[in-house]
Amino acid sequence: MKIGLLITCLADAMFPDVGRATVAVLERLGHTVAFPAEQSCCGQMHVNTGYQKAALPLVERYADVFAPYDAVVAPSGSCVGSVRHQHGLVARRFGSTGLQDAVTDVAGKTYELSELLVDVLGVTDVGAYFPHRVTYHPTCHSLRMLRVGDKPLSLLRAVDGIRLVDLPDADQCCGFGGTFAVKNADTSTAMMTDKMRHVLDTGAQFCSAGDSSCLMHIGGGLSRIRSGVGTVHLAQILAATRDRPYAVDQAHATTLEGRA
């Protein structure tokens, strides 16, 4: 199978390790992924902030760049949600019939990482090793736009050495919401504070999720209060093995870099 890799703009710029981990998991399972460098961003930020027309060239680019692949995978529920639910909207408003068809076609084969692993590739045990206490935040778009259900959790449960602890009120939004975090900074912070309290209540060393954006937000808060609790993307846990264990200091980058 020819798998194309969508690295979200945020992961590309700020969290390249999440992209590397995605590649590592898939290569370890014997798959080859291709990273077409012509890709940019899914355009979600534009659509969600009210600039649908500005998203058009990005939607066109996405449909064009990923058309040749059998499947496209991204380490982000949010961006995959955008591809599935918003690209059609933009194409219908501003694009040609050809673009609408192309968008429908590519959206149908775009998967979030846990979906690709469990539904398409049929694996739950990816041979990972992560000997830490972890709680999992099921991000809103994975949960409600993609309905990934317990796929991420079944992947995590199969990880060797992990101690998975339930997150109270897990399905409540962390308050990131893209530009919501700056347009409604106070409300966003109130939501984040409750999410952080629940994370701290679990006694976990790491809060994990399938979206770098939510983790950047929660991790930014955990770092500000110097909680010592790190954030780690699902892909990074799945990529860790006994031979190449996860560098904890790296995972704690937002809290520990400079102190480690």
Place this chain on the structure above:
Amino acid sequence: MLGMPTLPPPAPRGVGHLRGDESFPAAARHALADTQLRANLGHATRTIRAKRASVVAELPDWEELREAGRQLKVHTMAHLPDYLEQLEAAVTARGGVVHWARDADEANRIVVDLVKAKGVDEVVKVKSMATQEIALNEALEAAGVSAWETDLAELIVQLGHDRPSHILVPAIHRNRSEIRRIFLDEMGDVDPDLTDEPAVLAGAARLHLRRKFLSAEVAISGANYAIAETGTIGVVESEGNGRMCLTLPKTLITVMGIEKLVPRYTDLEVFLQLLPRSSTGERMNPYTSMWTGLTPDDGPQEFHLVLLDNGRTQVLADAEGRDALNCIRCSACLNVCPVYERAGGHAYGSVYPGPIGAILSPLLTGVEDNASLPFASSLCGACYDACPVKINIPEILVHLRARHTETYAEEHRAPSAEAVAMRTLSYVMRSPLRWTLALRSGRFGRLLGRRRGTIGEVPLPVVKQWTETRDLARPPQQTFRDWWADTHSGDPS
């Protein structure tokens, strides 16, 4: 009214409660700073959420019911003019009088004239969103008529000189000691030894209201639904105050938004299951009152139905937004909304708070009059899952955001700073070379946060809003694409 060549206007300015004085972020700040209010809201929404979840789980066909509710509403809206005419004919045939009101001003004038014609200076009211929307109480007061709210929570809000904070639980933001204080200060005829026991408070309110019910000659109600084929109007409530208002006074005036229509009597089967479970988390509400025109020598002997547009036809004309009219005012979306839970109902500045308010208010007033509301959501989607008629609130929010930015661009010669940023970003992102260079330039961010390894407060626009409460991770030394080029393809770009 419908069928006229031009659309009726949006809800007019200067009357009614659909617009706030402040933007959502500014108004939310008051609630966020009030720890008692936040505790009250968090406790109440959590309790209702749990109750609702358990009664919804009892029904094996909940998803089918939701779909039935959605289909019925979509069908009704697609044929609204026909069904409204059918309703008018049925109500008239049973001795009622139907009035058509284009907007809040017209509706208020119609009701005030009807009340004045009866020569009374006092009316009793069943809790009604429509009359709050048009500020009928204020219009009556200006005409020298006192309107007494008879719903317990609505009475608390009225006596407290306050505004409702929730569709279903208007006094959700008040606790019992606050309510005791309001009763003592404002009720006039209350026992001075009043305690804050809920039963004692309810008893005081009951005594107070009984006097009003028995003396009032005119009652004003809203409507949860009207049935086109029979002309039947219905009100669903919990306390029995509605039943009193609907049966004791000689004249009954009902103000109803034109969207509160169902085609057939049998359609109630669906909505009477969806509404109580979604709103109060009950299998059935205690009082369901229905009346069809007039019955000689029984109940009101004069019945007026005021059909209110106030922007609704404009919403109906909006293909992307019209599903907002399907709302049955259950408030399930409020109770699951993390933004509502923190910011409270007043932050929305409208009688319609929460996720549904964030779309309904700007649709009724025109988005420019409520421009901050479509952005008052993290788009988490919990509201869409909870909605008993499956209104895709997140999608309508996104639609209204686009409407706002596009209207702004049409009306202003200079683009907003945000528009410039978004277009620039799109320009950079659509070219692989420009995008790669932009990503690499992000490394300059590494100059910040060298000591702690993270970036703390940065006094720059936008970044400041982020870094006031959250650290920003330090950009990495190498972007993903540069790493890939080094390790996988050898392609420098």
